[in-house]
Amino acid sequence: MLFLKRYKKYEHPYITASIIILIFLVFLSLFAPVLTDYSPVRNNARNRLQPPSREHLLGTDQFGRDIFTRILYGIRTSMQVGLAVVLLTVIFGGVVGVAAGYYSQIDRVVMRILDAMMAFPGIIIAISLAAIWGAGKLNIILALSFAYFPKMARIVRSSVISIKDLDYVDSARAAGAKDSRIIVKYILKNSASPIMVQATFNFALAILDEAALSFLGVGIMPPAPSLGAMVTDARTYMVVAPWMILAPGIMIVLAVLSLNLLGDGLRDLLDPHLKNTFQK
Amino acid sequence: MRKEIKITSIVVLVLVFSLLLSGSVLAQEEDRYGGTLNAALQMSVAHLDSDNSTDSMITAMMNHVYEGLFEFDENLNLVPHLAESYQVGEDGLVYEVKLRENVMMHNGQTMDADDVVASFRRWLELNNGGQLVAPYFDQVEKIDQFNVRFTFEEAYAPFLNILASPVSNQKFVVRAEEVVEEFGSDVIDRHVGTGPYKYEEWVPDQKLTLTRFEDYTPSSREGSFFAGERIPYLDKIVFNFIPDAQVRVSGVQTGQFHFAEEVPRDQYQIFEMDQNIKNEIIYPDRMSMLIFNNAEPPFDNKYARRAIAYALDFEELGYAMIGDQQFWRLEPALHEDGNPWHVPDAGEGIYGVYDPEKAKELLDRAGYDGQPLVILSGQDNQMERQGAIAIQDQLEKIGIEVELQLFDRPTVVERRSREEGWHMHLSPFIKVVPDPQIHEGWTGTNKWISNWDSEDSRQMDQIFAEMLKEVDQEKRYEIVERMQAELWDSVPYFNILDYSRLHIRRTELKNFQAGWQPFFWNTYLE
Numbered sequence: 001m002l003f004l005k006r007y008k009k010y011e012h013p014y015i016t017a018s019i020i021i022l023i024f025l026v027f028l029s030l031f032a033p034v035l036t037d038y039s040p041v042r043n044n045a046r047n048r049l050q051p052p053s054r055e056h057l058l059g060t061d062q063f064g065r066d067i068f069t070r071i072l073y074g075i076r077t078s079m080q081v082g083l084a085v086v087l088l089t090v091i092f093g094g095v096v097g098v099a100a101g102y103y104s105q106i107d108r109v110v111m112r113i114l115d116a117m118m119a120f121p122g123i124i125i126a127i128s129l130a131a132i133w134g135a136g137k138l139n140i141i142l143a144l145s146f147a148y149f150p151k152m153a154r155i156v157r158s159s160v161i162s163i164k165d166l167d168y169v170d171s172a173r174a175a176g177a178k179d180s181r182i183i184v185k186y187i188l189k190n191s192a193s194p195i196m197v198q199a200t201f202n203f204a205l206a207i208l209d210e211a212a213l214s215f216l217g218v219g220i221m222p223p224a225p226s227l228g229a230m231v232t233d234a235r236t237y238m239v240v241a242p243w244m245i246l247a248p249g250i251m252i253v254l255a256v257l258s259l260n261l262l263g264d265g266l267r268d269l270l271d272p273h274l275k276n277t278f279q280k
Numbered sequence: 281m282r283k284e285i286k287i288t289s290i291v292v293l294v295l296v297f298s299l300l301l302s303g304s305v306l307a308q309e310e311d312r313y314g315g316t317l318n319a320a321l322q323m324s325v326a327h328l329d330s331d332n333s334t335d336s337m338i339t340a341m342m343n344h345v346y347e348g349l350f351e352f353d354e355n356l357n358l359v360p361h362l363a364e365s366y367q368v369g370e371d372g373l374v375y376e377v378k379l380r381e382n383v384m385m386h387n388g389q390t391m392d393a394d395d396v397v398a399s400f401r402r403w404l405e406l407n408n409g410g411q412l413v414a415p416y417f418d419q420v421e422k423i424d425q426f427n428v429r430f431t432f433e434e435a436y437a438p439f440l441n442i443l444a445s446p447v448s449n450q451k452f453v454v455r456a457e458e459v460v461e462e463f464g465s466d467v468i469d470r471h472v473g474t475g476p477y478k479y480e481e482w483v484p485d486q487k488l489t490l491t492r493f494e495d496y497t498p499s500s501r502e503g504s505f506f507a508g509e510r511i512p513y514l515d516k517i518v519f520n521f522i523p524d525a526q527v528r529v530s531g532v533q534t535g536q537f538h539f540a541e542e543v544p545r546d547q548y549q550i551f552e553m554d555q556n557i558k559n560e561i562i563y564p565d566r567m568s569m570l571i572f573n574n575a576e577p578p579f580d581n582k583y584a585r586r587a588i589a590y591a592l593d594f595e596e597l598g599y600a601m602i603g604d605q606q607f608w609r610l611e612p613a614l615h616e617d618g619n620p621w622h623v624p625d626a627g628e629g630i631y632g633v634y635d636p637e638k639a640k641e642l643l644d645r646a647g648y649d650g651q652p653l654v655i656l657s658g659q660d661n662q663m664e665r666q667g668a669i670a671i672q673d674q675l676e677k678i679g680i681e682v683e684l685q686l687f688d689r690p691t692v693v694e695r696r697s698r699e700e701g702w703h704m705h706l707s708p709f710i711k712v713v714p715d716p717q718i719h720e721g722w723t724g725t726n727k728w729i730s731n732w733d734s735e736d737s738r739q740m741d742q743i744f745a746e747m748l749k750e751v752d753q754e755k756r757y758e759i760v761e762r763m764q765a766e767l768w769d770s771v772p773y774f775n776i777l778d779y780s781r782l783h784i785r786r787t788e789l790k791n792f793q794a795g796w797q798p799f800f801w802n803t804y805l806e
Contacts, residue, residue: 043670064599
């Protein structure tokens, strides 16, 4: 528990702030059904575009749906997408990265393919895949994971390469350990920190890109709530109902900001080169 | 003596005053002339040849350059325009049209029967409206320089209405014979018409510039919408193509444009507060149609189709689909109130009756097995997108499972043309339909995308066949009543409501009339 030890030692302000925001967001998304009486999709169009009031804390949208409710469920969608994308990229990126880093025979081939994939910006790949497969939560998760995993694979690979020739790995090999044991017990365990940092950034990126895809109309299918789609819808009503665009916009900023801060903080803590910069 | 002086001075005074008055009236009339009008339109067009396209934007702009033999006025009455008068033979087979004499064309010649005959032949062959007429048509011939005869093989009652049709590009307009000969069926890019404005310059995807035709010969009838006198006060009209609604709006707010087409209805209040901007709500404009796939269960059964009409709360849909109440109206008939073909009691007992219990009962009767119903709809148009979401919500509220498929326009067009994979589809229809026969294009056995093929559909075909032959207005109206009754009985599709687009203009643009297509003759800048 290197991380906790170091955190106690330095009390990194970024991490403290980001964790507070994240806990808040996770709380909102987990307890959405308890926090609101409304449904995120049921219309009540006779009450459309109501300004914030006691019944509707953040007002209503063009279908008369409660915006506060839609934001709670929208964060839930964002968190689900982010979590799923991170899991998938860590699994795929990890497997490909370890294979390429550990077995130098396939390294060249695999890495050139990944290089080619990385030549395209991730969001472009995600947009094209989402356009081909069609909108929907599952498709978005797959498209974003596909777009992000090459970078993860690269990070895992470089970390595997730097560790695999260290003395303790050699001694494990000399003692007769199998490849699988070496990889899991000696290599992956010691390359956890860059993976963690990258995973945090991916989480933030996934939330932002899900919002972007939904904003462009290839993301979450309406009427399911998504922060990005709420911003798109609100554009038309920006002048008459500014509350429609402010709330989801602020939520996207909060989520992405907190995750990026967390990633930065983790890197500061875990990177041995930056170790001394944060000593009190 | 003194009395004489008095009388003379009174006479002189009266004369002077009347001179002054007439002078100021003349001066006012003179003041109207001049200026360049900048209009912001939503979509660009591929070319400007209305016969070669179904894009109604072409006609909207080229109405300033070309004119029809007949045009519609504000109340959708057919008025002779380039025609002076006409006669229909007793059997409805022969139409003799007398043309106005001395009408100047943009090439400096006068319009005569040769121009009309040449343009008509091209219209009949290429134009979508001409192709409706062609199967029944025999020939067009020149009687003398200003008289033309149209002969039919079979009676075709809606002929004159289609000649002036405001739908799509169906309208027949008169072009110079030399141009028709030069281009044949190719796309025309040299425009010689009789209209109040001449073609000057077209920059594709950017703008179309028209200039005043100094020798324009206006009709002597009173001006009303497209019919009657057209006065070209403006020196130039520039149509700018601006796809983004917000850019059109800010263009009018800053004074760059005098007119903007289709702006967000929900900003109505903001425009209302702006003293420089006037709102123009178009009436009757559009209707939102819910079309069923009549080939696929459950909607191959008319009770299932009727069930959906009972399952939907139309008023709630109005708010969700369109918004503010001044932009939509519940209207069961295909023709709006005020149209001669309006059937006031259409859909009685089913239209606007919200009865979910009855809907469930009818669905059971139709043998609906609870499969999810697919709504296929476009996502770029507000009515289509929000309407589909709202319909899904309402059906789900009463326990019907719905799958929403929102796509871009080309994908929607491709998918709805298939016989399976969708159950319901929302589409905007033009409400300004001058003749009931036009509905035949999408109503009947396997017409348009309905996949409607049953005893009911063949009965509908029969009704339209009768309507086609009936020349007597009153008897024809009775047929239209039967058509509407049949439509609400078997419900291959139905109109949920009528809605209006919102245009805005600067207040310095005077005398603007909100027609189904924007036009700028008779308007002037202050």
